[in-house]
Every structure is written in C-alpha cells, then in structure tokens.
Amino acid sequence: SSDGNGNGNGNDDDRRLPKFRYLSAWFCPYAHRATLALEHHSSRVSYDWVEALGWEQRPDDDGVTGTGKEWWYHWKADELRRSNPSALVPTLIPVNDETGVVDESEAVYESLVTIDYVDAVSGATGKDKLVSDDPYQMARGRIWSDRVNRECCSPYYGVLVRKEEDERKEHFHKLLTGLRAFSSELVKTSGPTFLPDGQLSNVDLALLPWAYRYYVFEHYRGPDYAIPESDPELDAYRAWYDHVIGLDSVKRTLPDRDRYLDHIGKYADSSARSKVANAVRRGAAAHEIDDEVDEY
Ligand SMILES: N[C@@H](CCC(=O)N[C@@H](CS)C(=O)NCC(=O)O)C(=O)O
The missing domain is CATH 1.20.1050.10 (Glutathione S-transferase Yfyf (Class Pi); Chain A, domain 2)
Known part of the structure; x- marks a missing residue:
C-alpha cells in the first residue's frame, strides 16, 4: 500500500486484521483525519491506499475565475462515485479477510465518522483508543x-x-x-x-x-x-x-x-x-x- 507520499502501512502479516480499500487524496485534510486514525492503529488495521481524486486544468472559457485559468478535479475513481453518495474522500471500503471480496455496500465516509469507525474496528483498548470509554x-x-x-x-x-x-x-x-x-x-x-x-x-x-x-x-x-x-x-x-x-x-x-x-x-x-x-x-x-x- 502506497500513495507515493510514504503512506501505507506495508504490513505483510495482516491476515487477521480488519482490511480496507482506503479511497483518499494526498492533499486532502479531511482524508488526512482518516489517515491519522489508520496510522495510529497501524498494528491493528490494514489498508490499501487508493488515490481517488486529482486535479485537471480546464480553460476558463466564461471568465469565471477572473484569473484566466480554471481548475477542476481531474478525475474521481469510479469506485468513489459508486461507494459514497457524495463521492468525497475519505471513504473506507471493507475487504473480506478470507475471500478478498470488496463490499462497497458497507462503505464508511465523512472524515469525523471514519476516525471513530477505525477506532472501533481496531479492537484497541484503554489509552490506545481514540474515543474514550468514559x-x-x-x-x-x-x-x-x-x-x-x-x-x-x-x-x-x-x-x-x-x-x-x-x-x-x-x-x-x-x-x-x-x-x-x-x-x-x-x-x-x-x-x-x-x-x-x-x-x-x-x-x-x-x-x-x-x-x-x-x-x-x-x-x-x-x-x-x-x-x-x-x-x-x-x-x-x-x-x-x-x-x-x-x-x-x-x-x-x-x-x-x-x-x-x-x-x-x-x-x-x-x-x-x-x-x-x-x-x-x-x-x-x-x-x-x-x-x-x-x-x-
Ligand atoms: N464532509 C466531508 C468533506 C470531505 C471533502 O470535502 N473532501 C474533498 C477533498 S479535500 C473531496 O472529496 N472533494 C471532491 C469534490 O469536491 O467533489 C468529510 O468530512 O469527509
């Protein structure tokens, strides 16, 4: 798992760990929240980073920006459009541990929710948890x-x-x-x-x-x-x-x-x-x- 940015936990012996396709974008601070949760729990969850969003420049034909240039999101992975109704990163898609089946119907998104979700599936206890037991x-x-x-x-x-x-x-x-x-x-x-x-x-x-x-x-x-x-x-x-x-x-x-x-x-x-x-x-x-x- 790699995003070209040094992320991804590279854990080979992760068969028993909860596993995800992690639809992300290197620049996105919302996705960064999910990355932080995944890395905090890197010994307890496993993920494949999927760069799912990027820039593409398109001409500013209507003079909308006043800068002579207009940039749009370059593309969105089809997987992102299918699994999240708003098609935003971060989106986490569970992968079945034994069969390898990717279950897009159980995608989890909204960055604040993804933190709590990763924490829950991690099985962490005590001070390792990101959501207090108290x-x-x-x-x-x-x-x-x-x-x-x-x-x-x-x-x-x-x-x-x-x-x-x-x-x-x-x-x-x-x-x-x-x-x-x-x-x-x-x-x-x-x-x-x-x-x-x-x-x-x-x-x-x-x-x-x-x-x-x-x-x-x-x-x-x-x-x-x-x-x-x-x-x-x-x-x-x-x-x-x-x-x-x-x-x-x-x-x-x-x-x-x-x-x-x-x-x-x-x-x-x-x-x-x-x-x-x-x-x-x-x-x-x-x-x-x-x-x-x-x-x-
Ligand atoms: N409320 C969302 C916001 C996420 C968000 O806006 N992500 C941006 C990238 S930083 C995105 O996916 N943009 C795609 C778009 O604008 O269509 C969250 O907290 O996860």
Missing part, C-alpha cells in the same frame, strides 16, 4: 470534534477562497477565536492532548490536518494571517501542536509542505472548483456542502 469524555470529544470542525477547520477555506479582504479577515478571526476556545478547553486536562494523560483522541485528529496547514495563510495572505506566536491564550494550543506533530504515527502522514502550498494555490487564487470551494464561494461554510448546489 461516557463524559466520549460526549466531550463529540462536542469538541464538531466544534473544531466548524470553528477551526471550515474558516480555513474562507480565508483562502473569499475575494474581499474584510471577508478573509472575518474568517481568520473566527478561526483564531475557535483556536483560543480550543486552547482554553485543553487547559481543563493534564495535557498536552485533549483527553487526560496524553491519550490521543478523535478531537486531536479532527484539528491536526488544518493546524499543520495553517502555514499557507502567511504565504498567500501575508503576515497579518500568521497564527500569533506570542498570544497567551494560544499557549496550550501551541504545546498541543508541538506534541502531536512530533508523534511517530503522525509524522509519517504529513504531506510535503511545498507540494501542498502549490496545490492550495488553486484555492487561494480562486481557480479551484470543488464542492468545498463552491460552497465557500456562495457564502456557505465548508461543513455545509450541498451535493445538489455545489456540484460542478
């Missing part, structure tokens, strides 16, 4: 994965896709407010992770792909869009970031920074066409994709 912590984790998704992940696209400076600023401030809220929530536990005692969780994995990608703001939007280095309200967030980004299971999932910068430039100059980009252009949030309206 009912309060489980509920708190659900509240906060949704919240970071809305407040720290979705505004990322507003900063990049919106064309007016005041709109970009508004999304950036929303994101900083979300990060400060997350930071003060972190202080409630012993840290540095969201759950007590350094246990990694679905909340950490929900935010991490975007936290890793915030560097693109400064490049495309200037120094005012850097996440402040010395803001006491972000101290816990900083400690959290330094910890999670250094974990071995995380390090092997990180896309190359320059390659990603180039990729996301298509959002930053508004020439990208995708469901997320289209939703954000019409003024909706990235978590509010509408399959009918945002189809391209």
